[in-house]
Amino acid sequence: GNSVTQMEGPVTLSEEAFLTINCTYTATGYPSLFWYVQYPGEGLQLLLKATKADDKGSNKGFEATYRKETTSFHLEKGSVQVSDSAVYFCALQTPLGSGSARQLTFGSGTQLTVLP
Amino acid sequence: NAGVTQTPKFRVLKTGQSMTLLCAQDMNHEYMYWYRQDPGMGLRLIHYSVGEGTTAKGEVPDGYNVSRLKKQNFLLGLESAAPSQTSVYFCASSRSTGAVLGNQPQHFGDGTRLSIL
Secondary structure, three states: OOEEEEOOOOEEEEOOOOEEEOEEEEOOOOOEEEEEEEOOOOOEEEEEEEOOOOOEEEEOOEEEEOEOOOOEOOEEEOOOOHHHOEEEEEEEEEEOOOOOOEEEEEOOOEEEEEEO | OOOEEEEOOEEEEOOOOOEEEEEEEOOOOOEEEEEEEOOOOOEEEEEEEEEOOEEEEOOOOOOOEEEOOOOOEEEEEEOOOOHHHOEEEEEEEEOOOEOOOEOOOOEEOOOEEEEEO
């Protein structure tokens, strides 16, 4: 079956530090890959996505590259800010049954805290 | 810009009580989903719908029922609540997918925190 393994947290960094959150996946076929972010008391927001191998998703200074050979989609940011403190979820999207609906399979989430 | 709205935001129930969680979206999305979020487990799909009048089971459907009578609304029901259903419930919606549109991202509500005593 499909699964996503995410770097366990919590992760605590100082402001302007480099961030990497590891994500690897197991899936049949060619899933789309996503990073979602959840701020306290809120729902999940799409951060970035990649739909095929070697695609790089980027948004708000965050980047992740779809690596089919290593089945990975690691999240990186060169200089984190206090406002980046949140829970980050890696997810893959695959077909639901034989129709066109899609299912998201999530990793367990990584809590990031950035200190000033 | 409401997006996906969930009501209520919080609820405490006693074992055996019933309740309905409401999800409404104003983006004219075809697909809607209900997930539950438990500590250390990410989100798991309960039920989903690909259009008005249609619903289907996800990964963890037992103990829940759903209905999609209107395109913009997706209801999640607990007929007889159990402590194991204590969780945070998220609704999501997305455009339909296909060869032209590709994989469309899901848009989430802010969640309903449900405690079953």
